[in-house]
Amino acid sequence: MTHKIAILGASGYTGAELVRLIAEHPNMTIAALAAERKAGQSMAQVFPHLRHMNLPDLCKISEIDFSQIDLCFCALPHKTSQEVIRNLPKTLKIVDLSADFRLRDADEYEKWYGNPHTALDDQQEAVYGLTEFYRDDIRAARLVAGTGCNAATGQYVLRPLISAGVIDLDDIILDMKCAVSGAGRSLKENLLHAELSEGYSAYAVGGTHRHLGEFDQEFSALAGRTVHVQFTPHLIPANRGILATAYVKGDPTSVYETLLNAYENEPFIQMLPFGETPSTHHVRGSNFCHIGVVADRIERRAIVVGALDNLTKGSSGQALQNANLMLGEIETQGLMMAPLFP
Amino acid sequence: MTHKIAILGASGYTGAELVRLIAEHPNMTIAALAAERKAGQSMAQVFPHLRHMNLPDLCKISEIDFSQIDLCFCALPHKTSQEVIRNLPKTLKIVDLSADFRLRDADEYEKWYGNPHTALDDQQEAVYGLTEFYRDDIRAARLVAGTGCNAATGQYVLRPLISAGVIDLDDIILDMKCAVSGAGRSLKENLLHAELSEGYSAYAVGGTHRHLGEFDQEFSALAGRTVHVQFTPHLIPANRGILATAYVKGDPTSVYETLLNAYENEPFIQMLPFGETPSTHHVRGSNFCHIGVVADRIERRAIVVGALDNLTKGSSGQALQNANLMLGEIETQGLMMAPLFP
Amino acid sequence: MTHKIAILGASGYTGAELVRLIAEHPNMTIAALAAERKAGQSMAQVFPHLRHMNLPDLCKISEIDFSQIDLCFCALPHKTSQEVIRNLPKTLKIVDLSADFRLRDADEYEKWYGNPHTALDDQQEAVYGLTEFYRDDIRAARLVAGTGCNAATGQYVLRPLISAGVIDLDDIILDMKCAVSGAGRSLKENLLHAELSEGYSAYAVGGTHRHLGEFDQEFSALAGRTVHVQFTPHLIPANRGILATAYVKGDPTSVYETLLNAYENEPFIQMLPFGETPSTHHVRGSNFCHIGVVADRIERRAIVVGALDNLTKGSSGQALQNANLMLGEIETQGLMMAPLFP
Amino acid sequence: MTHKIAILGASGYTGAELVRLIAEHPNMTIAALAAERKAGQSMAQVFPHLRHMNLPDLCKISEIDFSQIDLCFCALPHKTSQEVIRNLPKTLKIVDLSADFRLRDADEYEKWYGNPHTALDDQQEAVYGLTEFYRDDIRAARLVAGTGCNAATGQYVLRPLISAGVIDLDDIILDMKCAVSGAGRSLKENLLHAELSEGYSAYAVGGTHRHLGEFDQEFSALAGRTVHVQFTPHLIPANRGILATAYVKGDPTSVYETLLNAYENEPFIQMLPFGETPSTHHVRGSNFCHIGVVADRIERRAIVVGALDNLTKGSSGQALQNANLMLGEIETQGLMMAPLFP
Known part of the structure; x- marks a missing residue:
């Protein structure tokens, strides 16, 4: 049919x-x-x-x-x-x-x-x-x-960690790097090739990006308490892709295993081997999301990086x-x- | 099976x-x-x-x-x-x-x-x-x-014209614009992002590119006589795509109709309306080839532009x-x- | 002062x-x-x-x-x-x-x-x-x-040749590759990063680009007769640069020497060694124009390539x-x- | 002389x-x-x-x-x-x-x-x-x-803050976005245009980048105690530029004023108005460093963003x-x- x-x-x-x-x-x-x-x-x-x-x-x-x-x-x-x-x-x-x-x-x-x-x-x-x-x-x-495309990326790297309680809920930083198609087919000066190519910058800094509404709603519901993350998007000279670098406090191995278990049977969420991180170039045009976890040199700090194609x-x-x-x-x-x- | x-x-x-x-x-x-x-x-x-x-x-x-x-x-x-x-x-x-x-x-x-x-x-x-x-x-x-990827592009825009005898065989110019993946995954200085991005240039100028061997063989066989085209490739800061701009002498309407007839039933060769020309961005990652024909202001000269993805x-x-x-x-x-x- | x-x-x-x-x-x-x-x-x-x-x-x-x-x-x-x-x-x-x-x-x-x-x-x-x-x-x-920026580039590669009478005046092709800043800071869909990056195409094909008015005026004055060139610009995913590939009929050595003599004492016009061609990346942000000449494999045909920064x-x-x-x-x-x- | x-x-x-x-x-x-x-x-x-x-x-x-x-x-x-x-x-x-x-x-x-x-x-x-x-x-x-070019960028955004004691020394995150020329003219697969253009990723994640040696030395000397920051560089598809996004804990106004005072008479360090952040495109090819400060929606957290040209x-x-x-x-x-x- x-x-x-x-x-x-x-x-x-x-x-x-x-x-x-x-x-x-x-x-x-x-x-x-x-x-x-x-x-x-x-x-x-x-x-x-x-x-x-x-x-x-x-x-x-x-x-x-x-x-x-x-x-x-x-x-x-x-x-x-x-x-x-x-x-x-x-x-x-x-x-x-x-x-x-x-x-x-x-x-x-x-x-x-x-x-x-x-x-x-x-x-x-x-x-x-x-x-x-x-x-x-x-x-x-x-x-x-x-x-939201940023909201999706941020949730893929963080939701299982918040649910499982393996990270500090008061100290989550999401530094995101977003390709330009996320802004749509809109005629704005900063989206022109001449303005964007060869340059990059942060935008909506300080907790003003609208996708924070989604993060607040979803993460707070998961935790059963108010959770406010810091989220800073950056505009990158590329057409497709979101890369989320999440800085979290918790045991890196637990962080990794929590994500690994959560996504074990998910066809589109691919966990990289521990210590590796993804590239937006490797998900472009597809429905896959790649996630990697690395332990920082400082104890009980982990970096979780997720990549997906914002349009897919x-x-x-x-x-x-x-x-x-x-x-x-x-x-x-x-x-x-x-x-x-x- | x-x-x-x-x-x-x-x-x-x-x-x-x-x-x-x-x-x-x-x-x-x-x-x-x-x-x-x-x-x-x-x-x-x-x-x-x-x-x-x-x-x-x-x-x-x-x-x-x-x-x-x-x-x-x-x-x-x-x-x-x-x-x-x-x-x-x-x-x-x-x-x-x-x-x-x-x-x-x-x-x-x-x-x-x-x-x-x-x-x-x-x-x-x-x-x-x-x-x-x-x-x-x-x-x-x-x-x-x-x-060859250039050879394919050049032949799609020219073969029917040579077969039909609607263009001057001694005055064919193929100016080609090639994306970098055509050079393969090879470690050469001019293929580095820092060298290629934001710059472009001709290469293998003057009739030295190897794909000329294919053009000579195929075009001469079609014409029943020796046909030598001029072919100048240019390296463009993009990853996929070949754009062939062919300058030919002949009646533009005949040129267009010859191509239109030749590709009428071809699933992958798409003729644009007369007067329009294609972009590599519109064939990227696909098996399609877009071809357009424009009449020059000078009589009996036509410009034929073809675009395809070199890797596909x-x-x-x-x-x-x-x-x-x-x-x-x-x-x-x-x-x-x-x-x-x- | x-x-x-x-x-x-x-x-x-x-x-x-x-x-x-x-x-x-x-x-x-x-x-x-x-x-x-x-x-x-x-x-x-x-x-x-x-x-x-x-x-x-x-x-x-x-x-x-x-x-x-x-x-x-x-x-x-x-x-x-x-x-x-x-x-x-x-x-x-x-x-x-x-x-x-x-x-x-x-x-x-x-x-x-x-x-x-x-x-x-x-x-x-x-x-x-x-x-x-x-x-x-x-x-x-x-x-x-x-x-015009295209007009300047085309004239640098052609004026001395037309003045000296070393090329066929009825068969001049200028295939030009133009970076996007030439279109100015204007909000047009095809100038967006998402539309231009990773793609390229011809525009104003067939003798409709306004800079042809300058070519006609200047080349005809030089030759003492009407000279109409074919000129096809292409939009390239880069911010600065024009590359002009001129296809001319004449003795390549004479073509080279004519240009060499013409620009011998010019501080900003740099002739490359015979057989080499320039890149826009090598003039970006400067007031220099690089010009190269190559002999085609077909006798009495030369390719002249010029590069400059359109904004400079x-x-x-x-x-x-x-x-x-x-x-x-x-x-x-x-x-x-x-x-x-x- | x-x-x-x-x-x-x-x-x-x-x-x-x-x-x-x-x-x-x-x-x-x-x-x-x-x-x-x-x-x-x-x-x-x-x-x-x-x-x-x-x-x-x-x-x-x-x-x-x-x-x-x-x-x-x-x-x-x-x-x-x-x-x-x-x-x-x-x-x-x-x-x-x-x-x-x-x-x-x-x-x-x-x-x-x-x-x-x-x-x-x-x-x-x-x-x-x-x-x-x-x-x-x-x-x-x-x-x-x-x-180091990353080391310079990170220090410009952080040194005055560490000296003045206006931020928490145990919780400093430097998320950096680096253009490709920082890797030099070296023939590596990930530096090829075809691999880097249209994609971006983190590298040297987890505290393994060598410029951390400089951060440790300089920040610890300034503070009179061991200071270890978290530093994650990302490779961006651009040729020149470093953008450092620093996440610090302290009063945003104090953070801003400390930087403003520190760089008041510096010819090359330009402080943006409070609440604005810089772009690498606006320092490219120059010896300037632009720095901006924004208050996060969460109290006592500030984001400091610095941009400079890595090669200049x-x-x-x-x-x-x-x-x-x-x-x-x-x-x-x-x-x-x-x-x-x-």
Whole structure:
């Protein structure tokens, strides 16, 4: 059986990445692609790399007959996303890639995103989409909220450690190095090749990055107490990739073994041998996340480094993984492609 | 039925690319991976991006039981390749990715490569592996010689034009822009990031690049007379891609229509609308070749631009496409993945 | 004596490059920096790399007292530039970096730029700013029109050959590879890091690039007859640099010697040994232009390759070189810095 | 008066950078350039970007008449450096760029570098070359040991804080992002463009990087007790730059003011406004170091970010700054050039 898929917000990078992935999926077919401002254009005009595919032209959301759709990916900006999803049929399966349904507390949402939430019913219903940790809920969900790409990376390196209580909860530092596609296809001066190439810098320093809302919610829930990490992202001159370097206090061997056990049966989370650390180049274009642990020369301090592709495992790959669960497909279907190297 | 595959020279970029592609192929399984100097290592050590795959460790060629192999990819350096292939079972299907069996004339081989050919029987038997133009021969072949990556690109933009006689044969210029992986995983100063990034230059200028041997052989055979093109490659700070800008003399509309007709039913060759030209970014990681034609402001001059990924369509993807034919598989099997963008 | 300098359009890349260069000039001081939309900001806010300099804040053009200015660099967009310059004091020395005064024929200007020229008196007075070929005129000029960066590169490799009559005038091909800063600090999708990095393509193919107006004007004047070259620019994933590969028909030795003689005493034009070709990486950040000549394997065909930095020798460095002449300074003053490598 | 300069190890990146800088120095002239394996070649062959300069050919060290040299830069690999310097005239002023004379304790040297020190007298005499903190000693020194480029960056962000006692000495994390030229012109697989571009990773994780020897020595001396920081370098796909993100515990305002006071009169150390952080792109090719401080959302935690160019302020620029002091020149002479942006 072939599932009919709609993608809203198909003219952005995560939309294009969804198309790329679904193209390899044996049991999904793309029935509708919406992009309000580019409605009427062919996908090949907007993304020439998809020229070979037989795809519907871009349309407006209002033109889609959702009764013919089995699952809808929503790759719209936050705020727009809730406004659209609020009005979609309540029986439609939805994987949202925006930030709108990640935070369960409406006040926290408003604090981090600056606007009040206007789809509170959907918000309450939404399941947090970090597949490896919410698998059963996702399987049963109608609306799944894809995580932030930084939020996913940070949680993969830290969640099992917080759950197991093997690290000091008051002293966690996440230094993250993010490739530029995470900022989307947006026309900003600092995203220009001439500005970014050959240079790199921190941004949203000091605890102001919105993905902290997710870290706070998830880590505090795991620990049963407030956990606030320090998180500093850096913009790196590369197109895809997130590298999270986590500095934690605890026994390095316990840290390693905790992660090893947690991810033993996970198809997409690959633990490196103790003492090795990953590269973003080795996960690019794939749904894999590589994690390594090293003991610092200072006792009871460990460095945990995780790498994933922000557009795949950090976003559209995660979304497809969740959609597989929601549609009763094998979870890894269409997602086992090897990374592109070099 | 699953075909058992061996890859000789698995520690280079084309070897890794073969593994990446075969991983998606439903009817092939990798039975042996050879790399003389790295024998004994796991593939994950040599190429960490393949860590998630269940692959045999690297071995020596002499350790492979070729009676258990259905098809062997040979991704060794030229000269080594002929020495190895000479001693393989004469019943073994082989796709060679080196330069050793591309030229049918042993003198031409020695002229361009500097060493005499020592596997003349195999050389006579070998079929030139430009799939779209040697499809029937390849289907029946035991030994297929993969083309040079530049040679493939140049032929895709020019072969139909030379066959149809719509361009001046004495005035063809191929200005090519090549990404760095075409030079292989070799430790040379000019391939260092610090030397290549942020700079670009021509190389092998003046008609000294070895792929000219292929152009001369193929174009002259098509035309029934000697055809010598001018070919200047340039090294560009990117990892994958070849962009060929061909300057030809002839009616631009005829040029376009000739190419359009020639590639009408080709799954991997995509003609752009007249007046548009392709980008390497839109074919990266895929087996597609995009071709565009533009009329110059000067009458009867056309510019034909072709783009492909040197490691995929220019090398390992082509090899797999040929292997599919040799094994009776669907030609496009395992090769329809969309490009990686961005 | 210190010359007081104003820069109009100081918030763009050529404006910033002028500041960088003038900072090293012993006899110039920056008295005014104008940028209409950013007036009131400090230069450090707009270009943090200039933070260490003691510079005036950005102002509006109308706020500048031009009676206190010895020379004004005008780095505004074309069309705006003529409107501004038309209203500047007629005694003010001006180096314009826009396209507005490059073409001597008003019809040609309108043909290539789409708008009628509205400062015809200034246009008639303007001297074309390719220093090495208009040195005496520039020394005496009040208004100098900086050349296009591609136009400069193409002329350096071709002018002496056209003057000397050593090449076929009807068969000249200029294949150019341009770095992204040539497009300015403009927010366009194809200039984003995510779109440009790892990909490259041709643009303005077929004789539509505006710098052809300059080639036509200059080459035809040199030859005493109409000369139309073919010119195809390509956008390369690098920040600075232009590489021009010129395909010409003529005796390669004569071609080389003609260039060697022409540039024998030029401080900024460096001829490589016969058979060698340059890299943009070796001129980056400098006012040098490297030129090489290679004989093709086909008789009487030569390839001439030139490299320069579009922002320096192609634009702001050229402008300063001209300003030195106009102000009676040593021509090379402030311009002999070595390229930045790596 | 013009000082005659020799550079030993002129075929590496720091050697070339010294030549680039000295070219702009009004009172220095390059009298000898040594590179053992490339002796006999011209500098233009080894570094074509220096082609325009009138430089002596590369020679062997043994061919230099050191009685004619006023100051010698030694840009050799560690271990080689001490063997060479041991045999130079004891009256010759030397700035060493290797690691050989950075550590005052011979056992520490052997611990970090694996070989015993064989020039102990010179080692005792050497002055540590972090100019801003050893200015008077350097002025009087005969032999100055240039710092590690990471070591310099880390010390600029931390020294004043450790001296002033405003941060917790037991909990300092230095997460560093390093461009590739810091690894030198060495042929290693991970330095290839194809391996590094589009990917990034940590290296020397866990307290194994040799520059920790310098941190331990300097920070412990400042504090009067043992101070061990955590230091994790990351390799970034860029050619020049080091970005140090320091996580410290202390009052952010005190942290900022301490740094502001410390660097108030330093020409090369630029403090950004509180709350802003620097980019490597804004110091590239210059001798400047930009430093910013941000308060974390967690109380009493500050993030200090420093950026410099590893080849200039981190190495050859520092060396020239020290040479200026040793020769009685103005400290900033030849070093005030603006960064290259973009």
